Amino acid sequence: MKMFSIPQSMHFAAALPLQSGEALRDYSLSFETYGRLNADKSNAVLICHALNASHHVAGVYEGQDKSEGWWDNMIGPGKSLDTNKFFVIGVNNLGSCFGSTGPMHINPDSGRVYGVDFPVVTVEDWVNAQARLLDALGIEVLAAVMGGSLGGMQALSWALQYPNRVRHAVVVASAPNLTAENIAFNEVARRAITTDPDFHGGHFYEHGTVPKRGLRIARMIGHITYLSDDVMNEKFGRHLRAASHDGNQGAYLYSTLEAEFQIESYLRYQGDKFAEYFDANTYLLITRALDYFDPARTYGGDLSHALARATCKFLLVSFTTDWRFSPKRSREIVKALLDNKRDVSYAEIDAPHGHDAFLLDDPRYMGVVSSYFDSVAKEVTA
Amino acid sequence: MSDHTTMHAIAKLVPEGARVLDLGCGDGALLAHLQNTRGCTGYGVEIADANVLACVKRGVNVIQLNLDEGLSMFADASFDVVLQIDTLQHLRNAEVMLRETVRVGRVGIVAFPNFAHWPNRLSVLKGRMPVTRRLPYQWYDTPNIRVGTHADLAVLALRSGLKVLDSFGLQEGRTVRFAPNLLAGTSVYRLSR
Numbered sequence: 037m038k039m040f041s042i043p044q045s046m047h048f049a050a051a052l053p054l055q056s057g058e059a060l061r062d063y064s065l066s067f068e069t070y071g072r073l074n075a076d077k078s079n080a081v082l083i084c085h086a087l088n089a090s091h092h093v094a095g096v097y098e099g100q101d102k103s104e105g106w107w108d109n110m111i112g113p114g115k116s117l118d119t120n121k122f123f124v125i126g127v128n129n130l131g132s133c134f135g136s137t138g139p140m141h142i143n144p145d146s147g148r149v150y151g152v153d154f155p156v157v158t159v160e161d162w163v164n165a166q167a168r169l170l171d172a173l174g175i176e177v178l179a180a181v182m183g184g185s186l187g188g189m190q191a192l193s194w195a196l197q198y199p200n201r202v203r204h205a206v207v208v209a210s211a212p213n214l215t216a217e218n219i220a221f222n223e224v225a226r227r228a229i230t231t232d233p234d235f236h237g238g239h240f241y242e243h244g245t246v247p248k249r250g251l252r253i254a255r256m257i258g259h260i261t262y263l264s265d266d267v268m269n270e271k272f273g274r275h276l277r278a279a280s281h282d283g284n285q286g287a288y289l290y291s292t293l294e295a296e297f298q299i300e301s302y303l304r305y306q307g308d309k310f311a312e313y314f315d316a317n318t319y320l321l322i323t324r325a326l327d328y329f330d331p332a333r334t335y336g337g338d339l340s341h342a343l344a345r346a347t348c349k350f351l352l353v354s355f356t357t358d359w360r361f362s363p364k365r366s367r368e369i370v371k372a373l374l375d376n377k378r379d380v381s382y383a384e385i386d387a388p389h390g391h392d393a394f395l396l397d398d399p400r401y402m403g404v405v406s407s408y409f410d411s412v413a414k415e416v417t418a
Numbered sequence: 419m420s421d422h423t424t425m426h427a428i429a430k431l432v433p434e435g436a437r438v439l440d441l442g443c444g445d446g447a448l449l450a451h452l453q454n455t456r457g458c459t460g461y462g463v464e465i466a467d468a469n470v471l472a473c474v475k476r477g478v479n480v481i482q483l484n485l486d487e488g489l490s491m492f493a494d495a496s497f498d499v500v501l502q503i504d505t506l507q508h509l510r511n512a513e514v515m516l517r518e519t520v521r522v523g524r525v526g527i528v529a530f531p532n533f534a535h536w537p538n539r540l541s542v543l544k545g546r547m548p549v550t551r552r553l554p555y556q557w558y559d560t561p562n563i564r565v566g567t568h569a570d571l572a573v574l575a576l577r578s579g580l581k582v583l584d585s586f587g588l589q590e591g592r593t594v595r596f597a598p599n600l601l602a603g604t605s606v607y608r609l610s611r
Contacts, residue, residue, distance in 0.1 A: 371491045374481075377437070
C-alpha cells in the first residue's frame with residue numbers, strides 16, 4: 037500500500053528574528069504530514085532535512101512515478117518510523133528552493149527578488165521557524181525530532197533551544213560542528229558557484245540565467261565526499277566509459293576533455309541533474325548554515341557545558357566509513373551527553389557507503405532506529 | 419555467564435540506585451535487571467551489532483564501542499559501579515582496562531572464568547585444554563584471549579596499585595569463600611583505586 041503525500045504550506049506574517057540580527061517577515065513554510073495526530077497530541081515526530089532535501093520526506097505524489105520522499109525507506113506505515121503510530125512532519129527550511137520562502141522569492145521590503153540579499157539563516161533560525169509551525173499545528177511537545185547530517189544538527193539544536201518541547205532526539209551521521217576540512221569542501225563548492233560568470237553577484241534571476249557550471253562543480257565535489265573510496269571503487273573502479281562490445285575494456289581515448297572513466301561521466305551526470313533543479317543561492321545559504329553551526333561556541337568550545345541544557349533522551353547513529361561526518365564527531369556528542377548524565381544510546385554501523393549510508397537501507401541501522409521508536413511509542417498513548 | 423543465578427549473584431553486589439557502567443553488557447539483561455529491581459541507572463558498552471540492538475529493544479542505554487580503544491569517553495569517577503562481567507578475558511589491553519575500570523567507577527566489579535578451577539586443572543593435567551560448561555570453547559576457537567586464574571588477578575591488582583575490596587568465587591550461583599581458586603568456576607573481584 038503506497039502512502040500518498042500532500043504538500044502543504046503555511047504563511048507567517050510576523051517577523052522571525054534571525055541570529056544575524058536581521059529578520060524575515062511574510063514568509064511561508066512548505067511541509068507534509070504523515071499518519072494521524074493522536075488526541076493528546078503526543079505522537080508527533082519532526083523530521084529535519086539535510087542539504088538538498090525537502091519537506092517531501094516519505095510517501096509518493098499521486099500519479100507521479102518515482103516520487104518517493106527522500107527518507108521513504110525509513111518512514112511510512114510499518115516502517116522503522118511507523119506512521120501507523122506516529123504523526124510525522126516533514127518541513128522545508130527557510131532559504132531552500134523547494135517551496136518554503138527562499139532567495140528566489142520576492143522580498144516584501146524591496147519588492148524585488150531576494151537573490152543574494154536573502155538573509156543568512158542558521159540552524160537555530162530554522163529550528164525557531166519549525167517551532168512556529170508546530171505552534172500553528174497545535175503541537176506543544178514532540179515525541180521525537182530526527183535528522184541526518186545537517187538534519188541531525190537541527191535535531192540536536194532542538195534539544196538545546198526547546199528542551200521542554202522534545203522527548204527524544206535521533207541524531208544520525210551528524211556532528212557538533214564542522215571541521216576545517218569540512219568547511220573547506222563547502223568553500224570550494226561556494227567558490228565554484230560565485231565565480232561562475234552566470235552568477236551575476238547572486239542576482240542571476242534578473243539576467244534570466246542560472247550559474248549551472250558552478251552548481252555542477254559544487255555537486256560533484258559534494259558527491260565525492262558523501263561516498264567512500266571502497267564504494268566508489270566497487271561501483272566504478274577504473275572502468276572506462278566506452279567499453280568494447282565484447283565487454284572488455286575499450287582503448288583509451290587519449291583525450292583530456294572527454295569523460296574517459298565511468299566515474300567522470302557519473303559525476304558529470306549528477307552535476308547536470310543537480311544544476312537543473314537546485315538554486316545557487318540556496319546552496320550558498322545552506323552550506324553556510326552548516327559552517328556556522330557550533331553550539332559549543334558560546335561556551336568557550338565546551339560541548340559538555342553547551343549540552344547541559346538538553347534534557348531529552350538521545351539516539352545517535354554514525355557510520356564507520358563516513359569521513360564527512362565521521363563516527364569521531366558523533367562520539368563527541370555522546371561524550372558530552374554522558375558528561376551530563378543524559379540518557380543516550382549510540383550505534384556505530386559498519387556500513388561501506390560513507391556519509392550516504394544514512395539514506396540507505398542497512399538492517400542494523402534500520403533495526404536500531406525501529407527498536408528505538410518502538411520504545412518511544414510505548415510512552416505515547418494510542 | 420548468561421545463567422540467571424550468576425546474574426543475580428552479581429546484581430546483589432550493586433548498591434540500590436547506583437549509577438552503573440556495564441562494560442561488555444551483552445544483550446543488556448543484567449542492566450535491565452538492575453534498572454527494574456534495584457533502581458539503578460546507567461549505560462552498557464557493547465561492540466556486537468546484535469547486542470546493541472538487543473539493548474535498544476530492552477530500553478537499556480547502550481554505547482557501541484570497542485573496549486580495546488579505551489574508555490576515554492567516560493570521565494573520572496563518573497559511575498558508582500563499573501561492571502566487567504565476563505569481559506576482561508576478551509580484551510587485548512586487559513591490564514589497562516582494569517585500571518580504567520576503577521578510574522571511571524568508584525568501585526569496579528570484575529568477574530571472569532577461573533582457569534584454576536579444579537576440573538580445568540584436571541584437564542590440563544591430562545594434557546588437554548579444558549572444555550566445560552563454563553568454558554565451552556576449543557583452544558583454537560575460544561574468544562578468551564586472556565587465560566587467568568582467581569589468584570592471578572590478585573597479583574595483577576597489586577601490581578596495578580588497585581585496592582581489592584573483596585574477592586571470592588562463584589560456582590552454580592553460590593558464593594565460594596573457601597579456596598575459590600580451586601573450587602569456583604568464576605572469579606569475582608570488587609576493586610577500587
